[in-house]
Amino acid sequence: MPTRPAPDWRHSIVSRTSMAIAGIATIGVIVIGTSERIAERIQGSGVSINEAGSLRRVSHRLVNLALTATAAQGQEKLREAIGAFDVALQSNTLREAIERTASDEMTATFEQIATSWQTQVKPHLLAYASKPGTTLAEATSLLAEIDQLVIYIDDLVRHLETDTEDRIRHLRLTLAASLALILILVVPTLILLRRRVALPMEQLIAGAGRVARGDFTSPIGYTASDELGYLARSFDLMSTQLASLYNRMEHQVEAKTAELSRSNRSLKLLYDSISHLYNASHRPESYRKVLDDLEEVLGLSGSMLCQLPKHQGTASIVTSTIGDCEDRSIAACLKCPEFDGQASIVPRRRKLEAKVPVTDKESTPLLKVVRPNGVSARLRQLPLVDADRRYGVLRVLLEAHQELEPWQEMLLEAVARHIGIALGISFQSERDRLVALQEERSTIARELHDSLAQSLSYMKIQASLLQPLLSDPERSAQAQVVLNDLREGINSAYRQLRELLSTFRLGMEGDFLNLLNVTVDEYRARSGVPISLETRLEGCHLTPNQEIHSLHVVREALSNMTRHARASHARIVIEYRDPNEVVAIIEDDGVGPFASTGELGGHHGTSIMKERARTLGGSVNVAPREGGGTRVTLRFPTVATAAEAQADHV
Missing domain, CATH: 1.20.120.960 (Histidine kinase NarX, sensor domain)
Known part of the structure; x- marks a missing residue:
């Protein structure tokens, strides 16, 4: 120096x-x-x-x-x-x-x-x-x-x-x-x-301005023996050193710029891949866009996405940029006119074993392919794996002497992982839709069994009792009683069917609180009675089965109030109480079922409410309200009980 x-x-x-x-x-x-x-x-x-x-x-x-x-x-x-x-x-x-x-x-x-x-x-x-x-x-x-x-x-x-x-x-x-x-x-x-x-x-300011503009070749020119002369000489020396440093930094910046540009392209590829794979439906076009972007960033000659069958049979080609063929099977993949069918495993890498998730580079097979024009190429295979389950293989075509850099290897494996996750999500989504469909069918079957089937059984019994009474003219009075019971059972079955249809239609309109509000509005309009609703369910999570059964209890209580109570006001309170208990109170100020005898009779709706409460692992209490009227109290735990779990699998 x-x-x-x-x-x-x-x-x-x-x-x-x-x-x-x-x-x-x-x-x-x-x-x-x-x-x-x-x-x-x-x-x-x-x-x-x-x-x-x-x-x-x-x-x-x-x-x-x-x-x-x-x-x-x-x-x-x-x-x-x-x-x-x-x-x-x-x-x-x-x-x-x-x-x-x-x-x-x-x-x-x-x-x-x-x-x-x-x-x-x-x-x-x-x-x-x-x-x-x-x-x-x-x-x-x-x-x-x-x-x-x-x-x-x-x-x-x-x-x-x-x-x-x-x-x-x-x-x-x-x-x-x-x-x-x-x-x-x-x-x-x-x-x-x-x-x-x-x-x-x-002179120093002028020199600093020249340095700021990138001119390191013009000296200050002040050579006195004082402090500013010393500073000027030091400044000239600094300019010389900066000129040398800038030359080195320009080369480093160029290298870093290329690296950042490469990283930016890699991040953009990952972002676009995630966007195509997770925001779009499971279509070949989505995977085709991912493969096109991958080839552009890595400079690949082609790529192919092969998916394993769900049950039996051969794997199929989801999408391919190498070429298209009518027979989309793995067996016919290498027979595409792009290659001529000649392929062999490179000895330095072992063959991929079936049903074994492989993600490391050393275990990824590499095929040597000879094109029809005599130019050899290599076909790299990467497994598509998610949660220890293999869904297919990603194949990329490399030139004969093309070697992937470490960042390209990492990017290629990352894209393969995302494709595997997308295939796993698609597979899981299909399973979830199937489970949801089965749960919906189980819920409908359970509701029909709990309500409409009992009414039909009751009518069947009444019909069997009516048949011998009709053959005897002297017992016409008894036949009339049975006929009236049968008519009441038919009306009850029709009403229950209508309630079920209303409930399942409501189930398509929103969450539990929205269903409660819709139910209150419905019975408020049907009965003309003011009905207030108070909900305090902060921190509570109800299962779909709990929502359906508790909603049925509320509707049954409101139906009894509309038909029998002659009330002027009704009130519904649903709140979450520690530890893990939900309490629903439906009360009115009408005459109620206790007006004449002071006791609750064998009302058919009451038995249905108790049956639903037992299904939830809880209880229903129907009692007189202080000041007149009826109070229906439903209690059930928020944790799913064994009875509810069994009901969910009916």
Whole structure:
């Protein structure tokens, strides 16, 4: 790696700039200290001048009060004015201002004011305050003394003003000198920054722009011995290294781009394959699209999908891009005109055994095929397996010297797995449809046996009883009773048949809650009675058999209410209670079956409800409702019972 000469610290920009800044800072500190000292000495000058001027004003007021102090009130005001002058003369602000000036002349003037006041003016004024009335000579003497005092006060004020102006002038001179020194330091510093910082920075920025545009061949061109020169040389070295690095990275990016493109094609192939296999029905066109995409991505010469028979016979070709033939069997597959029937197993791979799921590459057979034009090719076979069950074989045609890369092998096996899963799902879907059809037939047969068959048996018994009664005219009254029972049985059978048809039609319209709502709407319209429905089945899962039987119990209870109760309101509550129990309550406020005898008679609908409850492993209780009416309570466990499981397989 090329070496970079270190910067010469004798020409360092940082050192020179630091010295300039230190000089400016030193001047600033000196200026601030001097200004602070002058400001401290000037502080209070205005107040002291005002207080000195107030002495002059009080002096004139004393003259007026002394000359007019004839009454007691005037003498009192004179004493107050004398006290005010004493206070002003002893002011701390005035004394501190005089002490800060350290001027002998100003101190002597202040002493003259104090002496004149204490020895001359103040005694005369006190005499005026104690003795009313003055002579002309006394007044003239007092005025002369006060005039002399005012002259001293004027001198003091003048000295204070002169001292303040001198200090302000000194502050201005200090600031002007500091500004000149700062300019002397700043101007060379700005020139240095322009030559050694601004211009090199412009060159560095221009070089950075060229690097950003991908130009690594233009050097910065700044070779000074300072920091920016060191940075420029380092930047030139970095550009050279970046040029070399970019060349290497371009090759790597090209390789990665090809790899990502290949991965993208692989992912797209898997996505499209899953979409074709799982979203479309089990048709050869769906598998044909998958094989077309597989050949395009892997560069295959052809492919074929063979499916094993469900029961007996030979396997058949589901779809093929190698060619089509009328005899879609494995035996005739290799006799397609595309090949000429010559094939052999390559010795380096073992033959695929029947009924053994094989997914690893080493166990996948490879056939060598000779085409009619004499060009040899290879036929790769992959088993189509799902859940340890084999459904067929995927065959792909490779050129004689074509070798699949590892990613191609993985992609090919992944597509084969998805095809096997799709075939397994298709097979399982057929089994599920068959099971659903058998369950539906079992449910219909069970419902006919539980309801309509019993009614028909009852009518058969009544018919056998009626036959001997009709042959005897004397027993016509008994025959009429049997005939009425037979008619009632026929009506009951017809009603049960209609209920069964209604229930099975409802079973096509939605889930259990929807069926309950449809049932309530039906009986509300049939009876004209308001019926409320409350369901609390959160977290409960009912089997289809439980839904059918519980729905029949609800319909039977509502049917009894419609025909016998003469109710004005009915209520249905179905809720899931822990642990694993469903409770259905159907109640009304009608007369009910307990109105006349107080006991429940052998009502045919009640026996049907109890039979259905036993099938569910539960119970039905029909009892009087508090306040009048009837309450039907159905209880059954949500876990399928042995009786229900047996009923499901009838």
